[in-house]
Amino acid sequence: MKSISANLNVMIKACEKASKILIRDFGELEKLQVSKKGPKDFVTNSDIKVEKIIIEELKRARPSYSIISEENGIENNKDISNSWIIDPIDGTINFLHGIPHFAISIALKSNDEIVCGLIFDPIKDEMFYAEKNNGAFFNNQRIRVSKKNNLDECLFAVGKLKKEPNFTYRRSGCAALDIAYVASGRLDGYAQNNLNLWDIAAGIILVKEAGGIINEINLNHIKNIKVLASSAEINTKFIEKLGNF
Numbered sequence: 001m002k003s004i005s006a007n008l009n010v011m012i013k014a015c016e017k018a019s020k021i022l023i024r025d026f027g028e029l030e031k032l033q034v035s036k037k038g039p040k041d042f043v044t045n046s047d048i049k050v051e052k053i054i055i056e057e058l059k060r061a062r063p064s065y066s067i068i069s070e071e072n073g074i075e076n077n078k079d080i081s082n083s084w085i086i087d088p089i090d091g092t093i094n095f096l097h098g099i100p101h102f103a104i105s106i107a108l109k110s111n112d113e114i115v116c117g118l119i120f121d122p123i124k125d126e127m128f129y130a131e132k133n134n135g136a137f138f139n140n141q142r143i144r145v146s147k148k149n150n151l152d153e154c155l156f157a158v159g160k161l162k163k164e165p166n167f168t169y170r171r172s173g174c175a176a177l178d179i180a181y182v183a184s185g186r187l188d189g190y191a192q193n194n195l196n197l198w199d200i201a202a203g204i205i206l207v208k209e210a211g212g213i214i215n216e217i218n219l220n221h222i223k224n225i226k227v228l229a230s231s232a233e234i235n236t237k238f239i240e241k242l243g244n245f
Contacts, residue, residue, distance in 0.1 A: 014057035019122035050088035087198035091174030105176040107201035117202030128180040130209035145212035145231040146185040159192030179203025183210035189230030
């Protein structure tokens, strides 16, 4: 494995620290499902706690970097050319229902491009990460997008689409993991509208560094982002099949 940058190292440490809370809270949720208090407030609390830990860790290492995050919004600090982009729990509805399919996502945007990204699934202990010009990795193993070129053999993930697609697809409820799975070849492509920047920022570099194609995304927009990612082999066919999604 290639050596990782100091920034990625900081991201991994923040993620590992925050995930301990997430794993513990997820275990607690099962008891909460039957309580009166209702799990929804509890999940909002988990979101806020996890984000707070991540931000504290990142700030300790890089106090001047700016921050874009789901709960906190935009925080411009001394260094506005470098911003952390954080989603403390992507897949909160899954989390809320005790479904172990959610992730922490952290990316670093530097001068209007994502240079570093990390998606961590704490329950399965699966970490996907990538850095510009350094490749994409899954738990320290190099990953590449799928090599399939026949759409009938492919499996896609999609969000809400205008019309039912005629290919095999899943809706997993976690955009970050959908993109990570495209990067690692588990899924062949992913398409969704109306995403937020923190859902997909880390995924952008994962797909690129794994040899895939992702549409051009304006990183100055935080909401209503459209994402289309796949391997180069099937990109054109995938876009044709989707039509105007």
